[in-house]
Amino acid sequence: MVVGPGALRPLVKKIAATGARRVVVIADAAVAAGPAAALGAALESAGVATTTLTVPSGERAKSAAEVVHLWEALAEIPADRATHVVAVGGGVVGDLAGFVAATFVRGLPVWQVPTTLVAQVDSSIGGKTGINLAAGKNLVGAFWQPLGVACDADTLATLPDREYRSGLAEVVKYGVILDAELFAWLEAHAEKVLARDTAAVSRMVVRCVDLKARVVEEDEQERTGLRAILNYGHTVGHALETLAGYGTLLHGEAVAIGMTAAARIALATGRWGVEPARRQASLLARFDLPLAAPRGLPPIAAADILSAMVRDKKTLHGKVRFVLPTAIGRVEIADDVDAAIVGQVVADLLS
Ligand SMILES: NC(=O)c1ccc[n+]([C@@H]2O[C@H](COP(=O)([O-])OP(=O)(O)OC[C@H]3O[C@@H](n4cnc5c(N)ncnc54)[C@H](O)[C@@H]3O)[C@@H](O)[C@H]2O)c1
Ligand SMILES: [Zn+2]
Known part of the structure; x- marks a missing residue:
């Protein structure tokens, strides 16, 4: 757990230290050009090959359709057990990317980089992941603990x-x-x-x-x-x-x-x-x-x-x-x- 301004730098070090061969950053479109791009660049300079997948903003992205889309994108890379997922965004992306990580090849290590206040104080901690069905919110999911969470207060600057x-x-x-x-x-x-x-x-x-x-x-x-x-x-x-x-x-x-x-x-x-x-x-x-x-x-x-x-x-x-x-x-x-x-x-x- 890293909290504080500049929290992304120690996170990159930690990920690199695990020997991860590849990182897939799953990012909310609202932060793709900001924190997610900065993280991707930092991982690359630390020698970790990084691919970024962008997810549309909003609750509707927490859907089965988006899960399938991400599973297929991971298969195409191809991601394997030595691939780590990093979720960058609010609770929506944290829950979605966490669930995708919990299920792809029966589980990829996941890291959370929450960029909303809700995600920093709540959704990124505790390991609950999941998606919505038409019948209700959060009906499908898994408990999947992240290897680490990095909360950088500065990423909140652009939040409405x-x-x-x-x-x-x-x-x-x-x-x-x-x-x-x-x-x-x-x-x-x-x-x-x-x-x-x-x-x-x-x-x-x-x-x-x-x-x-x-x-x-x-x-x-x-x-x-x-x-x-x-x-x-x-x-x-x-x-x-x-x-x-x-x-x-x-x-x-x-x-x-x-x-x-x-x-x-x-x-x-x-x-x-x-x-x-x-x-x-x-x-x-x-x-x-x-x-x-x-x-x-x-x-x-x-x-x-x-x-x-x-x-x-x-x-x-x-x-x-x-x-x-x-x-x-x-x-x-x-x-x-x-x-x-x-x-x-x-x-x-x-x-
Ligand atoms: N897993 C859990 O334990 C848990 C707990 C609480 C909530 N949740 C889930 O979290 C979700 C809500 O999370 P949320 O409030 O973070 O919503 P969210 O992820 O939809 O983010 C809110 C909005 O802020 C935008 N955004 C995100 N970061 C930004 C930034 N830095 N700058 C500008 N815009 C940014 C997003 O695109 C979105 O439009 C719900 O789906 C809820 O079910 C899960
Ligand atoms: Zn709540």
Whole structure:
């Protein structure tokens, strides 16, 4: 794991040191000319033959068709077990290239170079890879751990503002579920974070990577339930994201609304107080994230959100599980929340 400005240089050294005969860089079109090209050139100068395959930007690239396309491109090179894959892009390319690496010739070593905030603090860590089907997001996939992850804060400079702020929702999430100190640090350094100050962003990313890695280490394959705490804000968030139509609300925006829902449920069930709920709301607002369904969204009924939550693939035996905060930095899992409370909170957020 390498985090910090200039993180690509040590990555090249590490890859070269493995004796990899060839590298296939799979890059999002948005970063093909920037970080991906720089990485390709650096690998070549380190004596590693490099081929770059470019993938169109956007969630639609996480498809079976794109997987076949990449498998065929790898076969044509031809790639073999001494070929390493390096994913350069956001969560879409990380998930897609990771899945292609997990499956081609039964597994090629993969490295992740995340270039969105979501990918740096979340999707590149933990080894989950996969693609979407028409029937649902992330329905096909594999656990495939990368050999290494390189997060360079400077690669975020070109990221659209809305994408960057969407990633901040996941950062706030780590603070609420695990790390009161990170939360307080975000409150104190919000300006620098919003300005994408390299030192501040690197520090924030290191902390999040560490928190996620610790959770994943203890529950790599999602068996003990510990990993479930990472779903804070995602129960209502996912349902809202799906019902609004993908792309209408960015994932982090839906999660911000979902965290607000969870905070209100925690308040209504006596788990935490008004003050931590206010701090969460004010930090999210500071990052210009929505606390309720924004105007202009197609009309969604609370009942539709409730049934989408029951259908979610993370729901067990029809019981909706909520991750609810009990303090800033601490959460518990509840699967017995009164449906009337959930219904009321969701209706309030939609009105
Ligand atoms: N595997 C996991 O554990 C995990 C966790 C969270 C999310 N995900 C997945 O991640 C995906 C979302 O990731 P995302 O938010 O990074 O989306 P994304 O990969 O679509 O990137 C967002 C947008 O930013 C562009 N982009 C990427 N890097 C850029 C840069 N440096 N400069 C300018 N533009 C850039 C992309 O082209 C895209 O348009 C979803 O498919 C989600 O399912 C996976
Ligand atoms: Zn998320």
